[in-house]
Amino acid sequence: MSLLRELWRSLRSGLETLGEMMLFLGRMLAYTPASLRRFGLIVHQVYNTGALSLVIIMLCGLFVGMVLGLQGFDVLQRFGSEESLGTMTALSLLKELGPVVTALLFSGRAGTALASEIGLMQATDQLAAMRMMAVDPIRRVCVPRFVGGIIAMPLLAAIFSGIGIYGAQLVGVQMMGVDSGQFWSQMRASVETRDVMEGVIKSCVFGVACSLIAVYEGYNAIPTAEGVGRATTRTVVISAVVTLVLDYMLTAALR
């Protein structure tokens, strides 16, 4: 009986968090048009979330692409169709790995930074001070970070995929000796604009989800050192789970 009650309580608190998050999203979306007028704030956040994540994204993209080239070559060689390596790596990067791995890295690199920054602002009463000065902290602090994350994510994912394809080419063509003309022309022949757009749509959705989770967790962090730490952890965990669940749903919907 107490087990059931416990289950019900955790279900209820989960639903409450979800509902609160949705309401938070609605409030931020309502402020978004007004905050676009203060574009400097958003540019600053695009710098924080995007430009500062550039190195890690490029490095990871290169190595993910290289490993795809190596693994793909081994598998395709068994069927005698190494020439399809370009198609395989391009499609898996564009449709799947680019958006997903970028979202995971984004929540690890930028999401945690957002959550701990806002959480610390909360803990050091900076948000309360803003309220005292009749400045809405959601408008001034949360929305620019949210919008900045949404702008940065598709660009990061595109960079990831581009570098990844280059990395696959590096391993497949330069090291393994796949014909470079076949690599590119087979890729071009079978990748469609639709595939690229699928990746872009996915990364936009992940951008909304990951930024929302990071900002929400930071804003609702318990204002202690421990609370901020927990908010940061929760950001990464929830973002990763939500990204992978959304990924399946989007793949099924866009198929």
Add this chain to the structure above:
Amino acid sequence: MRQTRAIEFSTGLFALLGFAALFFLLTQITNRDIRFGETGYQLLAKFENIGSLKVGAPVSMAGVTIGRVEKIEYDNTEYKAAVTLRIEPGYNRIPDDSDAAIFTAGLLGGQYIGIGPGGSETYFKDKDQIHLTQSAIVLENLISKFLFSLAGKDKDKDQNQDAQGAEAKTQ
């Protein structure tokens, strides 16, 4: 002031890189050519059966791609597939009695149109029709033809043997 400039600079660089990557993916990885106006000229070819020919498939002469399949429609009056080809402007000396056939690239590859040059002195112009066409080879048809021809041979053989047997008897 100096610092904000630096932030804007690197944000701009980041955005530039991002859009460059997106542009690269859209133009270099997909086979969509960004065209500024239509170039070249159109030819029409009607086929009994186009198999799995797709819009965008290459049109080749002697193995060199000279154009692409632009449009595939169904001709209601002739019960044929009407395929519109767009040939690049450089290839304007195709004899007007050339033939078009649908081939398959490799065992599992996509289908493409191959044009074999004729011997005429006049050349195709815009919106001309290629009259000599050969349909795609459909594997099922090929197999059924082969099986029927086998069965036919067997029957012939049986009849021959019967006739020989009858001859022997009469002798």
